Amino acid sequence: MLFSRINRTNPEKVFMVVKAEETLIDGRPVCMHFTGTNDGLLGATANAATDGTKVVGLADSAIATGDYGLVQCYGFRSAVSIVNASNAAADCGAQMAVGSASDGYLYMSVSLGAATGVQPNFVLANSATLSTATTLYLSSVFIRCM
Numbered sequence: 001m002l003f004s005r006i007n008r009t010n011p012e013k014v015f016m017v018v019k020a021e022e023t024l025i026d027g028r029p030v031c032m033h034f035t036g037t038n039d040g041l042l043g044a045t046a047n048a049a050t051d052g053t054k055v056v057g058l059a060d061s062a063i064a065t066g067d068y069g070l071v072q073c074y075g076f077r078s079a080v081s082i083v084n085a086s087n088a089a090a091d092c093g094a095q096m097a098v099g100s101a102s103d104g105y106l107y108m109s110v111s112l113g114a115a116t117g118v119q120p121n122f123v124l125a126n127s128a129t130l131s132t133a134t135t136l137y138l139s140s141v142f143i144r145c146m
Contacts, residue, residue, distance in 0.1 A: 001014055001015065001016050001073075002014070002015040002016070002017075002070070004075075011075055011076045012074070012075055013072055013074065013075035013076070014072070014073050014074035014075060014146060015057075015060060015070040015071060015072050015073065016056060016057065016070070016071050016073050017041075017068055017069070017070060017071075018030060018032075018041060018042070018043030018056075018063070018068070018069060018070075018071050019038055019041045019042055019043065019066070019067070019068050020043055020044075020063040020064060020065055020066060020067055020068075020069060021033055021035075021042045021043060021044040021065070022044055022045060022065050023045075023062070023063070023064055023065050024043060024044075024045060024059040024062065024063040024069065024071075025045065025059060025062055025103055025104070026059055026060070026061050026062045027058055027059065027077065027079055027080045027081060027138075028045060028046075028058065028059055028081060028103060028104040028105065029045070029046035029051075029055050029057075029058055029098045029104045029105070029106065030043045030044065030045065030046060030055065030056055030057055030058065030059050030071045030104075031043070031044055031045075031046040031051040031052075031054035031055045031056065031098075032044075032054050032056055033054075043056070043059075043063075043069075043071060045103065045104045046098045046104045047099075047100055047103065047104040048100050049100045051098065051100070051104075052097065052098045052100075055098055055121055055145060056071055056073055056145050057071040057072050057073035057074075057143055057145045058071065058072050058077060058080060058143060059071055059072075060072050072143055073143060073145040073146055074143055074144055074145065074146050075142070075143055076125060076140065076141075076142050076143075077140065077141055077142075077143055078140045079138045079139075079140070080106060080122075080138065080139060080140065080141045081103075081105045081106070081136045081137070081138060082096060082105060082106045082107060082108070082124070082133075082136070082137065082138075082139045082141070083099065083105060083106075083107040083108070083133055083134065083135065083136060083137075084107070084108040084124070084130055084132060084133050084139075085107060085108045085109075085132065086108060086132055087129065087130065087131055087132055088108065088124055088126060088129065088130040093123050093124060093125075094108050094123070094124040095108070095109050095120035095122070095123060095124075096108060096109065096120065096121075096122035096123065096124055096141055097109035097120070097122070105136055106122050106141065108124065120144075121143065121144060121145045122141045122142070122143055122144075122145075123141060123142045123144070124139065124140075124141055125140045125141050125142045126139055126140060
């Protein structure tokens with residue numbers, strides 16, 4: 001794992017190194033696949049319902065198949081592809097879950113202030129009110145996949 005140096009101007013971030021099992025897209029959720037080779041290192045796009053529990057973070061940049069790259073597993077990220085199922089008030093901290101589509105994305109699983117017994121891996125970190133959206137757009141999230 002790579003921990004960013006603590007400073008006063010940038011929020012802390014933590015990264016891990018993965019070997020891409022397939023092409024990974026910048027800002028999309030990444031999960032670990034265990035195939036008997038490269039276990040604990042093999043990253044894939046989280047784009048199936050069964051991948052949701054194996055998510056380790058978001059790709060920091062595009063990673064080609066077979067290459068090594070970074071996945072952000074903790075900290076603030078300003079540009080993530082999301083779909084919000086309902087309106088989200090500013091500073092609401094809505095919980096985001098992994099969507100099962102071909103390229104992977106995050107979607108709002110619990111809106112305004114609801115709490116569950118499970119800490120979410122991704123929390124919406126918006127400073128303005130967001131209207132319901134049924135298509136992908138970029139927003140900011142706080143990642144806590146550690």
